[in-house]
Amino acid sequence: MTAIRLYDLQVRDDRRPSPFCWRIKYALAHKGLSYEAVPVGLTDIPAIAGGAHKTVPIVEEGGKTFCDSWVIADHLDEAYPDRPRLFGSPTERELCRFVELSLFMSAGRALLKSYVKDIHDHLLDKDRAYFRQSREKLFGCTLEELAGARAEHIDSARAGFDSVRLTLKGGAPFLSGAHPGYADYIVAGFLLWIASIGTAPLLKSDDPLLPWLDRVQGLYGGLGRSVPAGALAA
Amino acid sequence: MTAIRLYDLQVRDDRRPSPFCWRIKYALAHKGLSYEAVPVGLTDIPAIAGGAHKTVPIVEEGGKTFCDSWVIADHLDEAYPDRPRLFGSPTERELCRFVELSLFMSAGRALLKSYVKDIHDHLLDKDRAYFRQSREKLFGCTLEELAGARAEHIDSARAGFDSVRLTLKGGAPFLSGAHPGYADYIVAGFLLWIASIGTAPLLKSDDPLLPWLDRVQGLYGGLGRSVPAGALAA
Numbered sequence: 001m002t003a004i005r006l007y008d009l010q011v012r013d014d015r016r017p018s019p020f021c022w023r024i025k026y027a028l029a030h031k032g033l034s035y036e037a038v039p040v041g042l043t044d045i046p047a048i049a050g051g052a053h054k055t056v057p058i059v060e061e062g063g064k065t066f067c068d069s070w071v072i073a074d075h076l077d078e079a080y081p082d083r084p085r086l087f088g089s090p091t092e093r094e095l096c097r098f099v100e101l102s103l104f105m106s107a108g109r110a111l112l113k114s115y116v117k118d119i120h121d122h123l124l125d126k127d128r129a130y131f132r133q134s135r136e137k138l139f140g141c142t143l144e145e146l147a148g149a150r151a152e153h154i155d156s157a158r159a160g161f162d163s164v165r166l167t168l169k170g171g172a173p174f175l176s177g178a179h180p181g182y183a184d185y186i187v188a189g190f191l192l193w194i195a196s197i198g199t200a201p202l203l204k205s206d207d208p209l210l211p212w213l214d215r216v217q218g219l220y221g222g223l224g225r226s227v228p229a230g231a232l233a234a
Numbered sequence: 235m236t237a238i239r240l241y242d243l244q245v246r247d248d249r250r251p252s253p254f255c256w257r258i259k260y261a262l263a264h265k266g267l268s269y270e271a272v273p274v275g276l277t278d279i280p281a282i283a284g285g286a287h288k289t290v291p292i293v294e295e296g297g298k299t300f301c302d303s304w305v306i307a308d309h310l311d312e313a314y315p316d317r318p319r320l321f322g323s324p325t326e327r328e329l330c331r332f333v334e335l336s337l338f339m340s341a342g343r344a345l346l347k348s349y350v351k352d353i354h355d356h357l358l359d360k361d362r363a364y365f366r367q368s369r370e371k372l373f374g375c376t377l378e379e380l381a382g383a384r385a386e387h388i389d390s391a392r393a394g395f396d397s398v399r400l401t402l403k404g405g406a407p408f409l410s411g412a413h414p415g416y417a418d419y420i421v422a423g424f425l426l427w428i429a430s431i432g433t434a435p436l437l438k439s440d441d442p443l444l445p446w447l448d449r450v451q452g453l454y455g456g457l458g459r460s461v462p463a464g465a466l467a468a
Binding site for chain 1: 322323324325326327328329330331332333335336338339340396397398400401404406408409410411412413415417
């Protein structure tokens with residue numbers, strides 16, 4: 001087996017907030033693969049692999065690089081077919097895509113609006129100017145203006161996870177059923193992201209997402225415990 | 235093999251609009267099982283199986299009755315394990331539940347508000363008073379008041395399918411991937427329901443849902459073609 005290197009977004013205090021990197025950290029752990037995590041700032045990404053990729057996660061293995069969490073997950077299932085599969089079937093993979101896309105629609109924009117200034121404030125100094133400029137262009141207003149109106153965006157973002165709450169209400173310990181799977185890693189990635197940088201709680205203290213997130217954080221030797229989930233809930 | 239009987243909601247002109255019955259008609263076809271469809275009005279349901287069930291679909295087989303689409307789907311996979319499975323894995327089943335629940339959240343209430351008066355108007359005469367009373371209590375206003383404000387509810391209901399559109403944008407012919415599956419039947423059930431009774435179009439004529447729905451309608455000898463999808467789109 002060749003060495004695997006994962007380029008992982010780094011912010012202040014060596015936190016690693018990227019939701020897309022989180023799902024790949026869980027994917028690597030699911031498959032029992034060890035790797036070297038290489039912390040990078042946003043503005044370091046163009047220097048990786050000759051500027052071939054614009055976002056993290058990037059996985060480097062055997063002289064090749066793989067970018068985009070879906071490309072990486074497919075690569076891992078293809079390169080290590082004898083290890084636990086991330087997608088038990090092509091249908092599972094499509095339905096996991098639906099999970100991601102439905103959460104983008106129901107919660108994604110509201111999450112960004114709620115926490116984009118927190119993300120900015122946690123970035124490494126060298127990354128802030130680029131981030132502020134690109135996000136203010138995206139939203140058509142300043143980060144401070146977004147932060148000022150965030151109470152309603154947080155309410156909307158919280159409600160955007162209702163589909164997950166209802167599914168878990170069926171009684172299974174994980175969104176994927178009796179065992180954790182990629183759909184869990186997708187959703188946990190979103191929440192660990194907010195837990196890493198949020199300065200206002202996203203969830204209520206009795207949210208049924210919290211015991212589920214605690215189970216996910218406890219997987220693989222407590223992989224997700226490096227992020228204190230306490231900041232997520234009021 | 236014992237005979238299977240499916241109690242299917244009937245409305246005017248012998249239309250069969252129930253979204254939950256549609257997914258079971260597709261489930262039976264997916265498994266290659268033939269059945270006798272028994273048309274029933276809403277107010278006939280308490281007379282079935284000694285009043286054991288409150289909703290359709292109800293499947294009767296070998297002297298037993300099964301109610302609730304999930305119970306029926308599980309029964310079919312359990313009773314006919316040698317036929318194509320509805321759920322290739324327990325994870326697929328959980329993710330299909332997520333598909334249903336996320337669409338309830340994103341589109342369900344807006345669909346009901348948009349089309350509840352159309353549903354009422356298509357019911358058999360004997361079913362209308364019960365339906366009007368229960369739905370006006372649910373929404374706290376008359377069906378006519380809901381119908382008067384439906385343009386914005388239709389916009390909201392249409393947007394509620396964006397997660398499906400985005401998933402299909404990945405290029406697979408079905409929501410479940412290369413082959414149709416229960417997630418397709420869930421979503422198609424919602425659309426065939428509206429196509430059966432709607433008097434205002436839900437979709438735009440260039441909606442990417444339409445070619446997908448056409449594929450689903452064409453399955454199993456054109457099972458869904460009994461519903462003209464033309465009424466769905468402007």
